[in-house]
Amino acid sequence: MQSVSKVHTRVVYRRSPHLVLYWSGRQLFFENYVTRKRVRAAPLAFEVLELFDRWRPVEALARRLPQFKPAALRLALASLEHCSLLERCDHGTVPGKPVSEIWKDWGPAAAFLHFSTKDMCASRDLAEMTRLLRRRAKRMPMPSPVKRYPGARQIALPAPRHTGEFPQVVLARRTWRRFSPDPVGLPALSTLLGLSFGVRWWVDLPRLGRLALKTSPSGGARHPIETYVLAHRVAGLLPGLYHYAADKHCLERLRSGASSRQLVRYLAGQKWYGNAAALVLMTAVFRRPQWKYQSPRAYRAVLIDAGHLCQTFCLVATWLGLAPFCSMALADSRIEADIGIDGVSESVLYAAGVGTLPRGLKWAPWPTRFRGTRHPNPAFE
Secondary structure, three states: OEEOOHHHOOOEEEEOOOEEEEEEOOEEEEEEOOOOEEEEOOHHHHHHHHHOOOOEOHHHHHHHOOOOOHHHHHHHHHHHHHOOOEEEEOOOEEOOOHHHHHHOOOOOHHHHHHHHOOOOOOOOOHHHHHHHHHHHHHHOOOOOOOOOOOOOOOOOOOOOOOOOHHHHHHHHOOOOOOOEOOOEEHHHHHHHHHHHHOOOEEEEEOOOEEEEEOOOOOHHHOOOEEEEEEEOOEEOEOOEEEEEEOOOOEEEEEEEOOOHHHHHHHOOOOHHHOOOOEEEEEEEEOHHHHHHOOOOOHHHHHHHHHHHHHHHHHHHHHHOOEEEEEEOOOOHHHHHHHHOOOOOOEEEEEEEEEEEOOOOOOOOOOOOEEOOEEOOOHHHO
């Protein structure tokens, strides 16, 4: 708990430390990126917020703006508090501010991005999404997926090698949205977790500690990503929510029970993933990279770390003959509450899932024929 001076044991206010201000068109907006409240405000609000850089009573505002009646000033402060632009204290103590403490070096740049983009609501209707994109394409054509330099000299390369087990695994990797009702076996899940997220080696650094090494790279070998598994249909494992202990290669059960509905809720309403056998939730423990890197740019490395791990997961799943997928459309707050993390020092970032291949369905046949046409790049023929 953080104490407030005895002089200020009556009602006092302080500007929220999580504010950003910006113009959108002709309007000035104030946004609290932690509460995700955004309001339009007159420039006078800036003067009020500037005054409350520390805990002050309403009388301080009355002295600054004597042209306004005290009742109007109290109403204005209550309104700013309701919009979470001001914080209020009534009893001489206020809760500690873990967001300020944990994100102080990475704020506001990384903190604004992280907190303001939580809890996405995904479109639940693929047909409607397709119609919207077609209408958009009429106004604004889809950007080309490749870039060329027409005037540059081109040097032809030999055809890439695609024979052998590893090239075939890489070429077979797809995002699946349909699965068979068969469960995934516990040995397959164990291999998937161990090769994707498990600690494979340790490196001892004198007077610093131990570094974990995994099959995927991590910025500064900080490995901020933790792994949780929602086991829906895994043969040999009770349905439930588990934490994967990467050093011991074991599962720690946090909650019993799992359902298709829970999968869909976690993935922001994407019902096509509801029949998956297991969902892997990747969180980040931010203090690990923050210990070494004080620049907010390090937040990029955390996101990239999750991407490295997810691609490894998808390749291992493909090698095992399973059907993987990944998604960033998440119900962050619901997931974090169920896992039991605060969303500040540790927060969910990414999800990857897996099921068994649907019977009689091949997502994308290989080699090189697409709807009866030749592959657009002859080098891959």
